[in-house]
Amino acid sequence: MQDWQEGMAMVFIVSKNTRRARKRALWAMTRREAQAVCGDSRTSGRSYMLTWSDRPGDEGTDWEWVPDNGSLDPVLEDLGITPRREWTAAREAVAAATA
Secondary structure (H helix, E strand, C coil): CCCHHHCEEEEEEEECCCCCCCEEEEEEEEHHHHHHHHHCHHHECCCEEEEEECCCCCECCCEEECCCCCCCHHHHHHHCCCCECCCCCHHHHHHHHHC
């Protein structure tokens, strides 16, 4: 069975003091990686923060990809993380891993 930490998670950027119709997705990565990125003090500022979920909902309805401006590349590099820009539902990832 797959380790829970290695399951897929979506990292979102959240602007403080504003509401949006859909969540803004930056990257897909493992839960372990998402926890490391979102827990790094460099990934939050006065007007934004990063958060993650392993149940992001449906693309287009609940969330949408937003451009990655590269400002957090040093954090990703320091943590040794290469994020993805595609979401594979956990069910599909588990099925692929056991096939």
